[in-house]
Amino acid sequence: MDQGRPFQYDEQRLVCDGVDIAGLADSFGTPLYVYSAKQISERAGLFQNAFAGTPHTVCYAVKANSSLAILKMLAAQGCGFDIVSGGELARVLKAGGPEVASRVVFSGVGKIAGEMDAALAADILQFNVESEPELELLASRAAALGKKARIALRVNPDVSAETHPYISTGLSAHKFGIGIQLARAVYARAAQFPSIETTGVSVHIGSQIRQVEPFAEALEKTLNLVRELRADGHNIRNVDAGGGLGIEYGDKSFDAAQQVQKYAAALQSALGDMDVHLLLEPGRFLVGQAGALVTRVLYRKANGDKKFTIVDAAMNDLIRPALYQAHHEIVPVVRDEAVATEEADIVGPVCESGDFFARSRALQQTEQGDLIAILDAGAYGLSLSSNYNTRVRPAEVLIEDGKARLIRRRETYDELFAPEIF
Known part of the structure; x- marks a missing residue:
């Protein structure tokens, strides 16, 4: 070791x-x-330091390890959270208190009305919407509660990631997201709902990805969409680059700091001077x-x-x-x-x-x-x-x-x- x-x-x-x-x-x-605890904290620090020159929030992917003690530690370190269920929302609020909701993004293809209501009541940062029917339900729930839901569409960039097929999510054959070529029309529809505010774009191509090039390719496609959406009049402020940066199981020579630096350089090169707030969703990399x-x-x-x-x-x-x-x-x-x-x-x-x-x-x-x-x-x-x-x-x-x-x-x-x- x-x-x-x-x-x-x-x-x-x-x-x-x-x-x-x-x-x-x-x-x-x-x-x-x-x-x-030391390594988890250090790994979160690697991301925070590597992206120090870029407006960003590290939103830990709760599904990787949802221990309340670990969530509390990361919340105290300034991390936000990527959640995929109402139960995970309850966990992060229990661990970090109501103030952590402003750093929570809600992903997942099957959100139900009760989960949406809880997230709206907590006033989370953003819903990552994955289908038009979900958008319609969220708009109706927000209107019924007198709330405004901040959303990003999770777009599917059709980028291949060399990982296990069960944890690959960025191809058109997968259940996740909305085809990137359809996104402008769905954003136009979203803008018609008074209870919806289009604030971001989200992309996530899979998990346990050990090369940084697919992340850069997906982000470049996403940023091209952001430019089009801004030209259409949408106030897109957040770009959720997802997570998925892999670790090396059993590789004694694995250099985590070097891998995060490569990842950051790839994303920052794609960003250039574009004015956005970057959301990052590491999970396995922090705790594995x-x-x-x-x-x-x-x-x-x-x-x-x-x-x-x-x-x-x-x-x-x-x-x-x-x-x-x-x-x-x-x-x-x-x-x-x-x-x-x-x-x-x-x-x-x-x-x-x-x-x-x-x-x-x-x-x-x-x-x-x-x-x-x-x-x-x-x-x-x-x-x-x-x-x-x-x-x-x-x-x-x-x-x-x-x-x-x-x-x-x-x-x-x-x-x-x-x-x-x-």
């Missing part, structure tokens, strides 16, 4: 910002999510490498030549390997160079063949009761988790200033059963 990561070895024991991981597992149990899932070995077994290491975490705790065929580096919590390496599948106890974290992975041979850590798990870990097989979700611990703080306790069965009627 490189020196820029929070998870390192200290005398063969894995630590997070100096805090012993094995001790955390003993104190809080496993499976356990552990996060570095700040987190790890710590799990304990339950059993070892072999089916012929095939070896399995069965751990107490499962696909309901971290579904990325099953859903996206995602690679996560997996390391022993206590390293012993005298112990041989073996190749095994790292699997969980859920009754699905897809319940695995790695296939045929070379790892220090483990014994029952040993701890291993699944790294780079801070994004789309707990936020995508479930209670499948009636499993309680993991606890979460945040490392701040060299101390561990429990930010989410492990669920209980009574809490799982509470909504049910029988």
Whole structure:
């Protein structure tokens, strides 16, 4: 692991910002999510510093990791938020207070009336509208509440991003946004609603994109549209460039600061001297490498030549390997160079063949009761988790200033059963 990561070895024991991981597992149990507050804050700072010369707001993509403690920390650092549901709106208001609403953008293709009403009442910065029927509903809800909804249309620039097909969003074949060639007509229609104010244009082409060129291409197309819209009389002030800047899972040489600088340079070159307020929506980049899932070995077994290491975490705790065929580096919590390496599948106890974290992975041979850590798990870990097989979700611990703080306790069965009627 490189020196820029929070998870390192200290005398063969894995630590997070100096805090012993094995001790955390003993104190809080496993499976356990552990996060570095320091790295999350530093990653947000990379964006804020790289764009310091450009009017901008960093709107953290809440879906990546919606922990209230993390949201509160980012709000205190001046970040805004990109939300995709009424529940995420409630989360950011709970974490940051009503004043944070002025830094909230509401994205998503399926907003419902109640969610719109809550966002209008909170007076959020902007709705990123993704279809004409949504525009009509928002206009009617704003009129009924005596409010004015500030909107951007999310345009689809038909730009290809080299990423997993499930997280690519910028092509005409995807469900997201409005075709950029149709946008001027939809803006003209939006301007006819007294309850709508057209304030921005939004674009987002996907997630886990590791080259900066697609971002620049999408922004250039978006800025050409902004020029046309301003000529049509629309007071376009905000350009939402979306998020999606990727990380390198398991790449020890990954330089986050350099990647953000490249990203900023590409967007700023596209912007030129154009007078707009830039909205940025990083998610995974801020939290992905700040987190790890710590799990304990339950059993070892072999089916012929095939070896399995069965751990107490499962696909309901971290579904990325099953859903996206995602690679996560997996390391022993206590390293012993005298112990041989073996190749095994790292699997969980859920009754699905897809319940695995790695296939045929070379790892220090483990014994029952040993701890291993699944790294780079801070994004789309707990936020995508479930209670499948009636499993309680993991606890979460945040490392701040060299101390561990429990930010989410492990669920209980009574809490799982509470909504049910029988």
